[in-house]
Amino acid sequence: xxxxxxxxxxxxxxxxxxxVTLGIFxxxxxxxxxxxxxxxxxxxxxxxPGRTGWLMTAxxxxxxxxxxxxxxxxxxxxxxxMLGVLMVVLAGADLLAAAATAYWLELVARVLVGLVIGxxxxxxxxxxxxxxxxxxxxxxxxxxxxxxxxxxxxxVPVGTFLGEYGGWRLPFVLLAGLSLLVLVxxxxxxxxxxxxxxTRPAVLLEVLRLRQTQVGLLATCLIxxxxxxxYTYVTPFLREVTGVRPExxxxxxxxxxxxxxxxxGIAGLTAQRWLRQSFxxxxxxxxxxxxxxxxxxxxxxxxxxxxxxxxxxxxxxxxCSMSWFAAAAPRAREAATVVFxxxxxxxxxxxALLGGVLVDRTSVAAVMVCGGLTALGMxxxxxxx
Numbered sequence: 309x310x311x312x313x314x315x316x317x318x319x320x321x322x323x324x325x326x327x328v329t330l331g332i333f334x335x336x337x338x339x340x341x342x343x344x345x346x347x348x349x350x351x352x353x354x355x356x357p358g359r360t361g362w363l364m365t366a367x368x369x370x371x372x373x374x375x376x377x378x379x380x381x382x383x384x385x386x387x388x389x390m391l392g393v394l395m396v397v398l399a400g401a402d403l404l405a406a407a408a409t410a411y412w413l414e415l416v417a418r419v420l421v422g423l424v425i426g427x428x429x430x431x432x433x434x435x436x437x438x439x440x441x442x443x444x445x446x447x448x449x450x451x452x453x454x455x456x457x458x459x460x461x462x463x464v465p466v467g468t469f470l471g472e473y474g475g476w477r478l479p480f481v482l483l484a485g486l487s488l489l490v491l492v493x494x495x496x497x498x499x500x501x502x503x504x505x506x507t508r509p510a511v512l513l514e515v516l517r518l519r520q521t522q523v524g525l526l527a528t529c530l531i532x533x534x535x536x537x538x539y540t541y542v543t544p545f546l547r548e549v550t551g552v553r554p555e556x557x558x559x560x561x562x563x564x565x566x567x568x569x570x571x572x573g574i575a576g577l578t579a580q581r582w583l584r585q586s587f588x589x590x591x592x593x594x595x596x597x598x599x600x601x602x603x604x605x606x607x608x609x610x611x612x613x614x615x616x617x618x619x620x621x622x623x624x625x626x627x628c629s630m631s632w633f634a635a636a637a638p639r640a641r642e643a644a645t646v647v648f649x650x651x652x653x654x655x656x657x658x659x660a661l662l663g664g665v666l667v668d669r670t671s672v673a674a675v676m677v678c679g680g681l682t683a684l685g686m687x688x689x690x691x692x693x
Contacts, residue, residue: 320497324439325448327493328432331395332455334486335428337463338402338421339367341483344468344561345476346543347554352476353411357544357672358664363418364540365664368657370422371429375650376512378427379642383508387431387501388494395491398424402484406477425653434634434645438501450576453630457568457623465562468543472554511643520636521647523689528629528648529655530686531591535622536659537666538598538679542615545601545672550611560608564615571623579624579631584690587628591686593621599680602673626652 342349342363350360382390401420408414436448467479515521546552546560571590578586597618605611630648637644659679666675 316499321440322448323493323497324499325436325451327490327497328391328435328439329452329455330486330493331391331428331490332432332452333458333463334395334483334490335398335421335425336456336459337467338398338480338483339425340364340459340464341467341479343540344464344543344558345471345479346541347547348471348476349414353414355411356668357541358668361540361660361664361667363414364536364660365657366415366418367422367425368536368653368655368660370419371425372650372654372657374423374426375430375646375653376509378423379430379646380509380512382427384503387435387503388498390431391428391498392491392494394424394428395487395494398428399484399487399491402480402487406480406484422653426649429649429653430642430646434642435501439498450572450627453576453627454569454572456626457565457572457619459565462565465558465565468558468561472558511640512646515633515637515640515643515647518636521633521644524629524632524636525647525651527587527591527632527686527689528651529658530682530689531594531625531629532652532655533659533662534591534598534679534682534686535594535625536656537663537682538659538676539618539622540660540663541667541672541675544667545605545676546611549602549673550605550608552608552611556608560612560615563612564619567616567619568623571620572627574620575624575627579628583628583631583635586624587632588687588690590621590624590628591683591690593617594625595680595683595687597621597680598676598683601676605676 342360346357346360346363349355349363350357353360378390397420401417401424404420405414405417408417432452436452437445440448467483470479470482516525542561542564543557546557547554552560571593575586575590597614601611601614605614629652630645633644633648637647663675663679666678
């Protein structure tokens with residue numbers, strides 16, 4: 309990547325934050341886009357919903373392994389260079405997803421997405437303190453994490469809409485173009501970022517031995533399994549149980565995503581002072597929504613109302629989880645981010661996989677109930693510890 313030429317004015321600093329945010333937005337959208345396109349992708353390849361759900365399982369599994377491996381093996385490489393390389397890989401993965409003529413090629417594309425998730429998240433999510441002055445780090449961190457609900461607010465609904473009218477491959481082509489635009493923004497607005505804290509395996513093990521980290525791992529695993537074990541199959545639920553017309557699916561996902569943005573904002577305000585309570589409240593809302601969906605979600609209005617509750621709850625989860633790990637290891641921020649990324653992605657894939665097994669053997673309504681009970685289990689964990 310070319311040397312930095314722009315003067316580091318406040319505006320340029322914040323444009324760097326925006327560049328990292330857009331990078332995470334493109335990654336989050338690429339990762340969860342199959343949720344909105346699960347039915348047409350499965351129909352194209354002749355697969356059941358559970359088997360198609362492997363497209364959500366694959367990147368999470370790879371990301372869980374890639375997060376520590378990429379971070380440790382490239383610990384002395386300039387972080388801006390790493391972010392740029394990963395965006396090129398993401399563009400290639402999206403193009404492969406769009407062009408794949410066989411399901412195994414689609415899975416290869418998802419594996420590449422997982423590699424990018426593990427590397428970019430582990431590096432980018434903790435960069436705020438290197439991009440803006442200390443007094444603005446909290447605000448910049450919230451902006452970066454807003455990419456997670458924005459992926460639901462904009463990425464998935466827009467991708468679902470485009471997939472319904474232009475074919476499910478079109479959104480992946482557009483995501484490849486977005487990834488290349490992010491690459492340009494990183495070159496222009498992010499300064500060279502030589503590695504400061506070398507993340508060695510010993511540092512990761514030290515962070516994992518901390519009791520607060522272990523509690524955070526258990527809580528994160530439970531709520532992420534609960535969410536992705538259910539949300540991965542929300543489109544089949546809305547089609548089969550609620551009876552929503554295909555063209556309205558993107559609207560309901562937009563409603564969910566907008567609520568997620570609200571939840572993200574609330575968590576940004578409350579997590580610093582009331583972290584445990586915020587985390588428990590988020591899980592409680594997810595549990596409430598998923599447990600009631602098989603009962604109340606049989607009408608479009610009822611499903612929309614529960615998706616709002618669900619969105620607010622889950623929108624707060626990434627902020628609360630990352631804040632928990634950061635508080636557990638304040639002197640090893642990159643290592644804490646690696647633990648967050650790895651645990652989050654491993655349980656994301658596990659949730660999607662378990663949900664797929666259940667949906668193929670039981671029903672999509674039963675999956676919602678199981679996810680709700682798992683979320684309640686997370687609340688119980690934080691109540692006792």
